[in-house]
Amino acid sequence: MKTLFTKMNALLLTILILSGCSANSFNDLFSSYSQQMRGVKQAQNQGNFQQAISLIPKRSSHDGSYNLGLLEKARLEYLAKNNNQSRKGFAHAYELIEQSQQQAKIELSRGLENVAAIVSNDNAVRYDIPLYEQSMLHSYQALNYITQQDLSGALVEVRRANQVQEKALKANSDSINKSLANANNEKFSIDNLPQQYPSMNRTIGDVKNGFQNAYTFYLSALLYESAGQPNDAYIDFKKALEIYPDNHYLQQDVWRLAKALQMTDDLALLKSTFPRTITKKNKHNNNQGKVIFIVENGIVEAKQETSLSLPIYTSHNDVRLYNVALPSYSNQLTVYSPLTLTYQGKHYQTEEIVRLQSLAAKQLQDKLPVIITRQITRLIAKEEIRQTLARKGGDIGNIFANIYNIVTEKADTRSWSTLPDSIQILTLNLSAGHHMLNIDINGVNKQIEVSINKNRQTLVTLNSIGAYVDYSVFNL
Amino acid sequence: MNKLLMTASFSLALIALGGCTNKSVVRYGDATAVETTNINFGSTDLQKVASQMTDSLLISPVVGTLTANTRPILFVESIKNKTSEHIDTESITDSISTKLLRSGKFRFVDMARVAAVREQLNFQQSGGLVDSSKAIAFGQQVGAQYMLYGNLSSIVKSNKDKSDVYYKFTLRLLDLKSGLVEWADETEIRKTKEKKLVSW
Numbered sequence: 001m002k003t004l005f006t007k008m009n010a011l012l013l014t015i016l017i018l019s020g021c022s023a024n025s026f027n028d029l030f031s032s033y034s035q036q037m038r039g040v041k042q043a044q045n046q047g048n049f050q051q052a053i054s055l056i057p058k059r060s061s062h063d064g065s066y067n068l069g070l071l072e073k074a075r076l077e078y079l080a081k082n083n084n085q086s087r088k089g090f091a092h093a094y095e096l097i098e099q100s101q102q103q104a105k106i107e108l109s110r111g112l113e114n115v116a117a118i119v120s121n122d123n124a125v126r127y128d129i130p131l132y133e134q135s136m137l138h139s140y141q142a143l144n145y146i147t148q149q150d151l152s153g154a155l156v157e158v159r160r161a162n163q164v165q166e167k168a169l170k171a172n173s174d175s176i177n178k179s180l181a182n183a184n185n186e187k188f189s190i191d192n193l194p195q196q197y198p199s200m201n202r203t204i205g206d207v208k209n210g211f212q213n214a215y216t217f218y219l220s221a222l223l224y225e226s227a228g229q230p231n232d233a234y235i236d237f238k239k240a241l242e243i244y245p246d247n248h249y250l251q252q253d254v255w256r257l258a259k260a261l262q263m264t265d266d267l268a269l270l271k272s273t274f275p276r277t278i279t280k281k282n283k284h285n286n287n288q289g290k291v292i293f294i295v296e297n298g299i300v301e302a303k304q305e306t307s308l309s310l311p312i313y314t315s316h317n318d319v320r321l322y323n324v325a326l327p328s329y330s331n332q333l334t335v336y337s338p339l340t341l342t343y344q345g346k347h348y349q350t351e352e353i354v355r356l357q358s359l360a361a362k363q364l365q366d367k368l369p370v371i372i373t374r375q376i377t378r379l380i381a382k383e384e385i386r387q388t389l390a391r392k393g394g395d396i397g398n399i400f401a402n403i404y405n406i407v408t409e410k411a412d413t414r415s416w417s418t419l420p421d422s423i424q425i426l427t428l429n430l431s432a433g434h435h436m437l438n439i440d441i442n443g444v445n446k447q448i449e450v451s452i453n454k455n456r457q458t459l460v461t462l463n464s465i466g467a468y469v470d471y472s473v474f475n476l
Numbered sequence: 477m478n479k480l481l482m483t484a485s486f487s488l489a490l491i492a493l494g495g496c497t498n499k500s501v502v503r504y505g506d507a508t509a510v511e512t513t514n515i516n517f518g519s520t521d522l523q524k525v526a527s528q529m530t531d532s533l534l535i536s537p538v539v540g541t542l543t544a545n546t547r548p549i550l551f552v553e554s555i556k557n558k559t560s561e562h563i564d565t566e567s568i569t570d571s572i573s574t575k576l577l578r579s580g581k582f583r584f585v586d587m588a589r590v591a592a593v594r595e596q597l598n599f600q601q602s603g604g605l606v607d608s609s610k611a612i613a614f615g616q617q618v619g620a621q622y623m624l625y626g627n628l629s630s631i632v633k634s635n636k637d638k639s640d641v642y643y644k645f646t647l648r649l650l651d652l653k654s655g656l657v658e659w660a661d662e663t664e665i666r667k668t669k670e671k672k673l674v675s676w
Contacts, residue, residue: 103675104672105671106675108674108676109676155558156560
């Protein structure tokens with residue numbers, strides 16, 4: 001009996017030390033990230049951003065999810081309009097991303113994390129910020145620089161975002177090539193997953209290029225145009241259009257710049273694909289400026305934990321059921337009614353430019369094979385622990401091991417969960433001077449005063465979360 | 477006896493441990509030493525860019541004729557940062573203008589301080605504290621004849637083995653009267669960093 005306790009103690013100690021070395025907080029062993037963030041998201045939903053910031057779980061800088069905590073905090077600071085704080089937070093997070101990219105090819109500490117993950121759960125592995133989250137980081141950072149009227153700083157962020165998007169493109173083509181190559185000898189594919197695991201196809205939807213972020217392209221195009229680089233703007237507008245080919249505002253921008261830059265080949269091609277309403281109007285009023293609405297809707301949904309019971313044959317050929325927890329997203333998208341702008345009796349509606357929920361679900365789907373592989377290794381390791389304890393400690397050991405296995409079986413539900421769900425855009429040409437615009441979103445009516453400068457852009461960023469609606473106006 | 481030995485070895489161990497803990501040390505270093513902390517734009521790049529550009533400008537034959545009998549008046553327009561890093565380009569132009577001033581061949585007007593100058597002149601003219609006969613009158617400053625401007629751009633590439641960054645710095649001297657670019661030069665810097673194979 002005494003030896004059993006020393007053994008159990010030794011096991012507990014190893015786990016604690018391992019989780020200590022891989023430096024994730026003790027909390028992560030027993031509660032999932034989504035559970036820890038529940039209060040934060042509730043406060044965010046009510047528009048209490050300061051309260052939400054105070055509720056973010058504190059993490060030390062050695063913690064594997066420290067970078068994620070920085071992102072959540074910086075995003076909430078952005079919403080609370082503490083742009084300076086937000087800028088510092090994002091800059092720190094970017095520094096960490098850069099550091100991890102410069103790391104050695106083989107990191108021993110990562111190996112240790114994997115060991116810890118195998119005896120506890122995936123939360124022990126350090127969080128790598130996925131590319132779509134990085135593109136959002138740079139987009140918000142660019143807006144933070146805009147609030148300080150630092151266009152050249154914002155353009156630096158735009159270029160960084162562009163590097164991220166290029167990386168995303170390359171990573172995606174690599175993974176397609178790889179999966180084509182292994183198509184025949186693939187051991188595990190998502191299709192083989194048990195029925196219990198929810199399909200996320202509806203969430204991912206038909207987002208072409210689900211890996212690239214059209215909003216980031218759009219924002220960078222806007223900033224390039226403000227900096228007097230219409231050619232760069234044209235390229236990014238076109239990239240955004242590739243992802244959202246039916247967005248009328250994108251079509252307008254591409255058409256306008258194609259004409260201004262005399263892209264004759266493109267014009268001929270675009271004319272055949274664009275609706276007549278866009279290609280026919282070519283009267284350009286010189287005394288006009290452009291107002292752009294960027295509307296952020298809702299909060300991206302948190303990852304859920306799906307528990308599966310996998311039947312596995314033991315060496316004695318009896319079936320045993322094993323509990324396995326996998327992260328997932330629910331298979332449906334929230335529908336947001338577009339913002340309606342009324343000006344001089346005419347109505348204009350926003351159109352979607354990115355669906356972050358879909359990008360998040362796509363990211364998870366791509367990572368699923370790795371998660372499942374690690375899950376299987378963990379099953380074997382935990383079963384090994386159980387068997388050893390059962391052999392040495394009889395029933396008590398068995399019960400202890402089972403409790404430990406069930407309690408620590410937590411899915412890795414970490415993701416940047418304070419991001420908006422959907423982002424929509426609207427542009428309108430107005431004559432120079434002051435204008436009052438009436439907007440209506442989710443039944444909330446607001447009047448927004450904008451000043452339009454000749455041949456310049458005025459940017460309105462609007463956040464709509466539940467009943468909370470707030471906006472800022474910038475003259476670019 | 478045993479106890480004594482125990483305490484002795486224990487205190488020895490403590491001292492040894494104390495010796496192991498490293499203290500942070502402050503040192504003075506060479507300001508022009510090559511700095512390779514990371515791959516980003518650093519002090520060595522700034523110094524290299526500034527010194528190469530001023531040397532090139534000062535030995536150029538065109539500038540030799542420009543400065544033959546007179547000291548032309550310059551103003552520095554900003555250096556446009558087209559890289560993917562937040563770089564203080566004003567610091568680069570400061571270095572260049574300081575070096576040029578030191579050469580004694582050029583004179584500068586400082587556009588960054590126009591507001592402060594205006595405020596001071598306003599104070600002298602209408603503050604009531606300065607003797608109006610000795611106050612500096614408006615409209616006596618000399619305008620610049622040449623404009624110095626440039627671009628700093630970069631190309632960043634990286635793969636799983638190494639990262640590479642290439643900087644190109646272009647500087648031009650424009651005659652404000654004729655609109656002609658009298659002189660231009662560029663400096664290139666390439667830095668690569670190979671990743672370590674194994675680390676903690």
